[in-house]
Amino acid sequence: MQEFDDFAASVSTVGNSVADMKTKGEALKKAVDKKISEVGQQAASDTAITQVGAA
Amino acid sequence: MKLKSRYLVSALAMILLVSAGCRHNTTAAGQPPPSAAVTTVATLLDASNTCVTVEDGLTAADHAIDQVKMSDPEYYAKVGPLIKKISAANAAAAQKVKLAKDTGATDWKPAMLAIASSVNVSDLSAAGVKNPTSQAIVQASLAGLVAIINTINQNFGGTK
Numbered sequence: 001m002q003e004f005d006d007f008a009a010s011v012s013t014v015g016n017s018v019a020d021m022k023t024k025g026e027a028l029k030k031a032v033d034k035k036i037s038e039v040g041q042q043a044a045s046d047t048a049i050t051q052v053g054a055a
Numbered sequence: 056m057k058l059k060s061r062y063l064v065s066a067l068a069m070i071l072l073v074s075a076g077c078r079h080n081t082t083a084a085g086q087p088p089p090s091a092a093v094t095t096v097a098t099l100l101d102a103s104n105t106c107v108t109v110e111d112g113l114t115a116a117d118h119a120i121d122q123v124k125m126s127d128p129e130y131y132a133k134v135g136p137l138i139k140k141i142s143a144a145n146a147a148a149a150q151k152v153k154l155a156k157d158t159g160a161t162d163w164k165p166a167m168l169a170i171a172s173s174v175n176v177s178d179l180s181a182a183g184v185k186n187p188t189s190q191a192i193v194q195a196s197l198a199g200l201v202a203i204i205n206t207i208n209q210n211f212g213g214t215k
Contacts, residue, residue: 005191018101018108021206025111028199032115035192036122
C-alpha cells in the first residue's frame with residue numbers, strides 16, 4: 001500500500017504542463033485499476049482460505 | 056458510468072495533432088499573423104488533451120467509488136453525482152473544442168473553465184468510506200482528479 005500511497009502523492013502534484021498532466025492522468029487511471037484488481041484478488045483469496053478453513 | 060465521450064475526445068486530439076503538423080501558414084491581407092494561428096491550434100490541442108486527461112481522472116475516480124457503492128451507499132450517493140457533473144462539463148467542453156477546430160468558434164475557453172467550476176473540489180473527499188484500503192484508493196483517485204482540475208484555471212484562465 002505504501003507504494004500506492006507514494007504514487008498517489010506524486011500524482012497529486014501534476015504541474016502546469018498539459019503533457020505532464022496527460023501522462024499522470026493516464027498513470028492514475030492505470031494505477032487505480034491495478035490496485036482495485038489487486039485488492040479484489042486478495043479478497044477472493046481470503047474468502048477461499050476461510051472456506052477451506054471452515055470445511 | 057459510461058464514458059462514451061472518451062473516444063470522441065481521443066479522435067479529436069488526433070485530428071488536432073495532425074492539423075498542427077500539416078498546417079501551412081501564408082501571409083495574406085486580412086489574415087491573422089501565422090504565429091497567432093499556430094498558437095490557436097496548439098492551444099486547442101492543449102484543451103483537447105486536457106479533456107482527455109480529465110476523462111482519465113474521472114475514469115479512475117469512477118472505478119474507485121464503484122468499489123464502495125454497496126458498502127458505503129451514502130458516500131456513493133454524495134460523491135457519485137459530483138463525478139457525473141464534472142463528466143457532463145468535460146463532455147460539453149470537448150464538444151466546444153471540436154466545434155472551435157471545425158468552425159473557428161471562439162467560445163471554448165469558458166467551457167474549459169466550466170469544468171473547473173462544475174463542482175466544489177473540496178467536496179471530493181474520501182471521508183465516509185469505511186474500509187481503510189478502499190478509502191486510500193478513493194482518496195488517491197480523487198486527489199489526482201482534483202489536481203488535474205486545478206490546472207485548468209492555470210492553463211486556460213489567462214490570455215493564453
